[in-house]
Amino acid sequence: MDERMDRFALSVRVVHQVTAALFVVCIVAAACLYVGPLAEAVGRRPLVAAVHEWAGVLLPVPLLVGLFSRALRADLRRIDRFTDADRRWFRGAPRRGRQAGKFNAGQKLYAAWIAGAVVVMVGTGLLLWFRFALPWIPRASVLFVHDLGAFSIVLAVAGHVRHAYADPEAWRGMRTGKVSPAWAREEHGAWFSEVARGPRP
Numbered sequence: 001m002d003e004r005m006d007r008f009a010l011s012v013r014v015v016h017q018v019t020a021a022l023f024v025v026c027i028v029a030a031a032c033l034y035v036g037p038l039a040e041a042v043g044r045r046p047l048v049a050a051v052h053e054w055a056g057v058l059l060p061v062p063l064l065v066g067l068f069s070r071a072l073r074a075d076l077r078r079i080d081r082f083t084d085a086d087r088r089w090f091r092g093a094p095r096r097g098r099q100a101g102k103f104n105a106g107q108k109l110y111a112a113w114i115a116g117a118v119v120v121m122v123g124t125g126l127l128l129w130f131r132f133a134l135p136w137i138p139r140a141s142v143l144f145v146h147d148l149g150a151f152s153i154v155l156a157v158a159g160h161v162r163h164a165y166a167d168p169e170a171w172r173g174m175r176t177g178k179v180s181p182a183w184a185r186e187e188h189g190a191w192f193s194e195v196a197r198g199p200r201p
Helices: 010-034 036-042 045-058 061-066 070-079 084-090 105-129 139-166 168-176 181-187 189-197
Strands: none
Touching: 010 036, 010 045, 010 061, 010 070, 010 139, 010 168, 045 105, 070 105, 084 105, 105 139, 139 168, 168 181, 181 189
């Protein structure tokens, strides 16, 4: 086996990085709209609002374009399935990393949650943008859901980034697409064994 293992294809990394960049733009623009000192320092409220709106609308686009990639579709199929090992992972079974597949249960749960959150945020954002589209829905209710969703996304993304920085090898895997076999064996043992066996004849 090579010194380092292939973990993420280029298409997967590009989708992840472009989506992350759009999240950052959304969050920064929102902060410049709602945090008083930032709003005063930046000014240009209509421009900042437009940047926030367009970055939000574009959030699903990288994933939709990425669906043309076989590697991304394969990773999405892995994320979409919970196994007995995932249930043991949630229970905190000893050496749970040794049983995890390419994605552990926490990563699968985060991916599912963030996908649902993006749908809610884009939907409520469009209702706020085109406020006369569904006039029977109170604007205050839509704004409450949008703001609550934004707050929860900021917390979730912050936790995601914190975990990534706490595991340099995982971070390197998303940046370069490769990880060390020792890390893979320890953190994603079932996936390591699958790769070590090679493709089925």
